[in-house]
Amino acid sequence: MNAPSELPDLSALWMPFTANRAFKTKPRLLAGASGMHYTALDGSRILDGTSGLWCVNAGHCRTEIADAIARQAASLDYAPGFQLGHPDAFRAAAAIAGLMPDGLDRIFFTNSGSESVDTALKIALAYHRARGEGQRTRFIGRERGYHGAGFGGISVGGIVANRKAFSGALLPAIDHLPHTHLPRDNAFSRGQPAVGAYLADELERLVALHDPSTIAAVIVEPMAGSTGVLVPPAGYLERLRAITSRHGILLIFDEVITAFGRLGAATAASALGVTPDLITLAKGISNGVVPAGAVAARRQVHDAIVEATQSGIEFFHGYTYSGHPLASAAILATLDLYRRDGLFERASSLAALFEDAAHSLRNAPHVVDVRNLGLVTGIELAPREGAPGARAAEAFQRCFDRGLLVRVTGDVIALAPPLIVEADQIAWMFETLRQVLGEIDANTGRA
Ligand SMILES: Cc1ncc(COP(=O)(O)O)c(C=O)c1O
Numbered sequence: 001m002n003a004p005s006e007l008p009d010l011s012a013l014w015m016p017f018t019a020n021r022a023f024k025t026k027p028r029l030l031a032g033a034s035g036m037h038y039t040a041l042d043g044s045r046i047l048d049g050t051s052g053l054w055c056v057n058a059g060h061c062r063t064e065i066a067d068a069i070a071r072q073a074a075s076l077d078y079a080p081g082f083q084l085g086h087p088d089a090f091r092a093a094a095a096i097a098g099l100m101p102d103g104l105d106r107i108f109f110t111n112s113g114s115e116s117v118d119t120a121l122k123i124a125l126a127y128h129r130a131r132g133e134g135q136r137t138r139f140i141g142r143e144r145g146y147h148g149a150g151f152g153g154i155s156v157g158g159i160v161a162n163r164k165a166f167s168g169a170l171l172p173a174i175d176h177l178p179h180t181h182l183p184r185d186n187a188f189s190r191g192q193p194a195v196g197a198y199l200a201d202e203l204e205r206l207v208a209l210h211d212p213s214t215i216a217a218v219i220v221e222p223m224a225g226s227t228g229v230l231v232p233p234a235g236y237l238e239r240l241r242a243i244t245s246r247h248g249i250l251l252i253f254d255e256v257i258t259a260f261g262r263l264g265a266a267t268a269a270s271a272l273g274v275t276p277d278l279i280t281l282a283k284g285i286s287n288g289v290v291p292a293g294a295v296a297a298r299r300q301v302h303d304a305i306v307e308a309t310q311s312g313i314e315f316f317h318g319y320t321y322s323g324h325p326l327a328s329a330a331i332l333a334t335l336d337l338y339r340r341d342g343l344f345e346r347a348s349s350l351a352a353l354f355e356d357a358a359h360s361l362r363n364a365p366h367v368v369d370v371r372n373l374g375l376v377t378g379i380e381l382a383p384r385e386g387a388p389g390a391r392a393a394e395a396f397q398r399c400f401d402r403g404l405l406v407r408v409t410g411d412v413i414a415l416a417p418p419l420i421v422e423a424d425q426i427a428w429m430f431e432t433l434r435q436v437l438g439e440i441d442a443n444t445g446r447a
Helices: 020-025 063-075 087-097 113-130 151-156 160-169 197-210 236-246 268-272 299-307 325-340 343-359 390-401 423-439
Strands: 030-034 037-040 045-048 106-110 138-142 174-177 215-220 250-254 278-281 293-297 367-373 376-381 407-409 412-415
Touching (some): 045 423, 063 325, 087 325, 113 151, 113 215, 113 250, 113 278, 113 293, 113 299, 138 151, 151 160, 151 174, 174 197, 197 215, 197 236, 215 236, 293 299, 325 343, 343 367, 343 423, 376 390, 390 407, 390 412, 390 423
Parallel strands (some): 138 174, 250 278
Antiparallel strands (some): 030 037, 037 045, 106 293, 278 293, 367 376, 376 412, 407 412
16 A cells, blocks of 8 residues: 555546546545545645535544444455345345335435436336336436436436437436526525425426326435535425326435435435435435445335235346445444434534525625525635636635635535534634635636
8 A cells, every 4th residue: 555645646547527637737635534624645634514525424434334334344245135135234224214204114225326316217117117107207307406427317417518428328208397596586595595486387387298197207306416506495395296296206306415414304305394205315324434325215116016016026126236234334333323413403403503604605705696505505606707617616726725625516616514513613614715715816807
């Protein structure tokens, strides 16, 4: 192994969702982590304002999780999940089911959010087929939705850059709802914005256009994270639920970001009071320590599929690592930690302070919107003329240089710290961001 401060040869690794050439000329390498902080290769400390990639909800290098994984690796390293099992996979499924909204108590394991999304889409198809409605093959996603990088996920997803290179190979029967971002009505909303429930009615138009008998499921992130923190307008999700129920369409919440405390409850479904038929999970499920994901299915959905088959395999789907022993151990230890330390409640009790701190940037240079929910905020900057995204990218680098990790999408800066964050760290994050925004284009005359 290299000494911690030694920069390795960077050429072989083709990095995901990264400007590879730019990165390799100015690499940012992390060498360690503990609690709220990363340590960079040069030894500097960086406050993790983004829970890694929205996943390290309990903070870094928690010994409870590390010990559980180490014990598992030494006693049962791998167990096939097809026609065999091991106790911790069943225990982990029960622990997850116990956190889901009532009725969603059947858990299918995956290894990532992308796999969870593809799994949920396949469950939806299998469900309708099992009930004699196999013609329901259409999915409705939403503009600015992110559902991972698989073909299913990019097809229902609504991010142009993620789709255009592959546009000839997307799933065929897809349509999209409009996104819910209405800056003219809702800029600087605190929590759920007041305007926009009517956007859900667009689903009625799509249902009429395609006929409900062709539609399998609607999939949305209850709060869109990756495309810049789009908080659902009050009443919007309720309306989606009502319309899908009326037409026998399954509603899938992609909770890869929102589950496990981010919004101050186990799920966005429970935080926002709307229960879908399927929930996709990943990230915080294992505190990001071991790749893991799952789909929570309403029991009737599970039963319809399982009971439609006389004997043999009921659902032809799964992964070599579904319910992997290390993932199962990590999930059990993570969920224990969330419960023992009351981290969902902690997120909920910090939300008002976090909201105030975020909105204190309202009059900071370049800021055109601040939105927030739970322990998430999106701070949107006016784009630099002719260079969309450049201003936020500069803010990202300047924050990093000052020891703060933020996440940037277009011109939106997102903050979503681990749920163990302290009040003084929240204050420092937003103060640092304020200083950085004050430096950007300060002497150029650019607005
Ligand atoms: C809502 C949502 N769905 C799916 C994914 C994909 O998860 P993964 O990168 O683990 O495949 C993400 C990742 O950010 C996500 O935010």
